[in-house]
Amino acid sequence: MSTSPPDVVVEPDAEHLARAGAEALVARLAAAQAVHGTASVVLTGGGIGTAVLRRVAELAAEPVGETVDWTAVHVWWGDERFVPADDDERNEKAARRVLLDVVGVPAERVHAMPASDGEFAEPEDAAAWYAAELAAAAPEGRAVPRLDVLLLGMGPEGHVASIFPETPAARDERPVVAVRDCPKPPPTRVSLGFAAINAAEEVWLLVSGEAKAPAVAAALAEGATAEQLPAAGVHGVRTTRWLLDRAAAAGLPVSPGQGLKSVSARHATDST
Numbered sequence: 001m002s003t004s005p006p007d008v009v010v011e012p013d014a015e016h017l018a019r020a021g022a023e024a025l026v027a028r029l030a031a032a033q034a035v036h037g038t039a040s041v042v043l044t045g046g047g048i049g050t051a052v053l054r055r056v057a058e059l060a061a062e063p064v065g066e067t068v069d070w071t072a073v074h075v076w077w078g079d080e081r082f083v084p085a086d087d088d089e090r091n092e093k094a095a096r097r098v099l100l101d102v103v104g105v106p107a108e109r110v111h112a113m114p115a116s117d118g119e120f121a122e123p124e125d126a127a128a129w130y131a132a133e134l135a136a137a138a139p140e141g142r143a144v145p146r147l148d149v150l151l152l153g154m155g156p157e158g159h160v161a162s163i164f165p166e167t168p169a170a171r172d173e174r175p176v177v178a179v180r181d182c183p184k185p186p187p188t189r190v191s192l193g194f195a196a197i198n199a200a201e202e203v204w205l206l207v208s209g210e211a212k213a214p215a216v217a218a219a220l221a222e223g224a225t226a227e228q229l230p231a232a233g234v235h236g237v238r239t240t241r242w243l244l245d246r247a248a249a250a251g252l253p254v255s256p257g258q259g260l261k262s263v264s265a266r267h268a269t270d271s272t
């Protein structure tokens, strides 16, 4: 499938990145609601991903944030740690605390991945259930519903969601996969696979810090396969956007504006 080249947005530091990401997300959700009545977002865990959600919650109290009707937003997750529901490692727990409970997304629109102390004892069963949830929300014959924005963090080795390099998840063609023996703790997880991630309208990778600069550069260069470097294997149907701070962008071969397509998040507009 041919996809347009990624946009690359570089902000001075993590704080500006979180602010820019939050502003862009609010604008995107508002635009999707203007067209469809509802919007859908796929959340990520991680440091900068959670910082963006915190900034979105702060924006919600400002006029610009009021452009989103949070009762009409569907929330999904890109990956989750298969631990008890109240474990601090849960991506869901952080998202609820910093954003969802603050802005009041209705429970029926919050599509959390199962926890290990819930209905399913095995992550494979949890993954199959989440795949069925996605399919139930999708149009006939499709595996996933319209996902307006899918947020991803990235690890220093290039993992996205819980797809780690050279692991079974990186070779799995199912929309949702169970992850065991994850190189980063906790070891048991559930993750969207490439098939679901790459069905999203827009995929935004939020990356901060110099430790991630080599993987950012490798993912944006030609050559790496998705199995070797999962971040290189993700893209949106319409848009793929890398939101970086200067430290994470340090390994890019050319500075934005001199070869890479560079846009300001503030000016990222919806063309739905």
Ligand SMILES: O=C1O[C@H](COP(=O)(O)O)[C@@H](O)[C@H](O)[C@H]1O
Binding pocket: 044, 045, 046, 047, 048, 049, 079, 080, 081, 091, 152, 153, 154, 155, 156, 160, 161, 162, 184
């Ligand atoms: O384990 C995970 O890590 C990534 C990146 O986290 P970060 O703290 O290095 O930004 C995150 O995107 C993913 O959702 C999470 O489960």
